[in-house]
Amino acid sequence: MQAQVQYKRPIPLSTNYAVAHAAKDLDVDVIAAYPITPQTTVVEKLSEFVANGELDAEFIHVESEHSALSATLAASLAGARAFTATASQGLAFMHEMLHVASGLRAPIVMSVAMRALSAPISIWNDQTDLFNARDAGWIIYFVHTAQEAYDTIIQAYRLAEDRDVLLPVMVGYDGYVMSHTTEPVVVEDRESVLKFAPKRPYPYRLDPDHPVTIGPIVPPEYYYEIKYQQVKAMEGVPEKAEEIDREFGKTFGRSYGIMECYMCDGAEALIVANASYAATMKSVLPDAWKQGLKVGLLRLRLYRPFPVKHFVNYTSNVKSVLVIDRAISYGAPYQGPLANEIAGLKVREDLGFNLTSVVAGIGQRAMENEDFLAIARLAWEARTRKYPETIFYGVRE
Amino acid sequence: MSVRLPGWKEMAIGGIIVNPGNSLEYKTGDWKVLMPVIDQDKCIRCRICWYVCPDNAIKELDKPHTTKAKRVYKISYDVDYDYCKGCGMCAQECPVKAIDMVPVEVS
Numbered sequence: 001m002q003a004q005v006q007y008k009r010p011i012p013l014s015t016n017y018a019v020a021h022a023a024k025d026l027d028v029d030v031i032a033a034y035p036i037t038p039q040t041t042v043v044e045k046l047s048e049f050v051a052n053g054e055l056d057a058e059f060i061h062v063e064s065e066h067s068a069l070s071a072t073l074a075a076s077l078a079g080a081r082a083f084t085a086t087a088s089q090g091l092a093f094m095h096e097m098l099h100v101a102s103g104l105r106a107p108i109v110m111s112v113a114m115r116a117l118s119a120p121i122s123i124w125n126d127q128t129d130l131f132n133a134r135d136a137g138w139i140i141y142f143v144h145t146a147q148e149a150y151d152t153i154i155q156a157y158r159l160a161e162d163r164d165v166l167l168p169v170m171v172g173y174d175g176y177v178m179s180h181t182t183e184p185v186v187v188e189d190r191e192s193v194l195k196f197a198p199k200r201p202y203p204y205r206l207d208p209d210h211p212v213t214i215g216p217i218v219p220p221e222y223y224y225e226i227k228y229q230q231v232k233a234m235e236g237v238p239e240k241a242e243e244i245d246r247e248f249g250k251t252f253g254r255s256y257g258i259m260e261c262y263m264c265d266g267a268e269a270l271i272v273a274n275a276s277y278a279a280t281m282k283s284v285l286p287d288a289w290k291q292g293l294k295v296g297l298l299r300l301r302l303y304r305p306f307p308v309k310h311f312v313n314y315t316s317n318v319k320s321v322l323v324i325d326r327a328i329s330y331g332a333p334y335q336g337p338l339a340n341e342i343a344g345l346k347v348r349e350d351l352g353f354n355l356t357s358v359v360a361g362i363g364q365r366a367m368e369n370e371d372f373l374a375i376a377r378l379a380w381e382a383r384t385r386k387y388p389e390t391i392f393y394g395v396r397e
Numbered sequence: 398m399s400v401r402l403p404g405w406k407e408m409a410i411g412g413i414i415v416n417p418g419n420s421l422e423y424k425t426g427d428w429k430v431l432m433p434v435i436d437q438d439k440c441i442r443c444r445i446c447w448y449v450c451p452d453n454a455i456k457e458l459d460k461p462h463t464t465k466a467k468r469v470y471k472i473s474y475d476v477d478y479d480y481c482k483g484c485g486m487c488a489q490e491c492p493v494k495a496i497d498m499v500p501v502e503v504s
Contacts, residue, residue: 204409204410226412229408233410
């Protein structure tokens, strides 16, 4: 009989704390962050770790998120393993630096506790912040449990610091719904985490013996090629991310793939969802099947670059795909940004399903299990019926 | 003759300059329309053009010059056309109008 591998016992952590623990176990050298709801407890916990001597890192108290990412970027370019966390207005305020970080190919990892954007002011959850930042050249993950957040931060550094990648990574999870909800999380020891993701600093790091100029002006004759390098670096990411995830599974006993298809066997309709909505949908789907709705869940985990091959593989035989968006792309053909993207993919790959775009949960509008069932029914009915316009689920007349 | 520029595989990531001091290879004066020409006879060596040039493109040379009126100067002024952008500041400020701005001939 084969010996059973003994895995560690879980401890209760919120997703924010799980992220902070991951950064600690990765032995990050520099943290520059500004507290913003609902991300605050990530950096609170990290400052506690630094103050208690559990983590030997520089904690830079900056006056804004623009500075937070600037300092993180500078630290990363100087050869440090740098971490930051943000949400909502903070992510928006970082926008300029998001492009600088990806343009300079800094292997930064940042967690995003996704939250609605002003105006009007809402501190509650939706994904407008992250969807507004999706074209900034960062690798983007969505995670649906605290454990996955912990594990993904570890995988993210391995990916970001890979010499063929060298791109910053965002790990997104739902504000409050996940950031402030306690779940059982297995926390690994630093030694094995560092063995899995050893520090590989930026190759052109600032070094007086090998002077380089970082961030010069680049004329039209050269700029395009440098941007194309970013395109090519992204291309190899899905394969690499999958490989890292597999290895993670072998080491720690947990793996996720880069796109998950849940209850897909025999499903005629699929719902595309991410983060907490994917988790809730998972709990609702068995009831849906009992009601005769053969609906599966396609959970987005790696979102940038989009795992096209996986998506095509999962959706080539279904009649209906319903996309739940938690952000609005105002005035777009489909007003859910993700649905819009999948519409493009449907044309590109000549996929035969009926596409339905549903916007829901804006500003953390409550979504109960019945609402998820109703959306599953909508996905089921869309096999034989087209919804050309975006459905704004739950909005009052 | 056109220069072959590097392709995306040949360039350092992020536009990072990995060979320090390579700005010396980069001539910034290739886009002027008018170029200053100094008349060494009219020039009174006041040095104003040297002072006002925003690009340090006026060179003070240890090169003696004797004018037609037999006046002897120990130095001369010349223009470094690799860096002169043809702004005309020198010609504008020259008190004796010794600098002409003439069209650049493109071959």
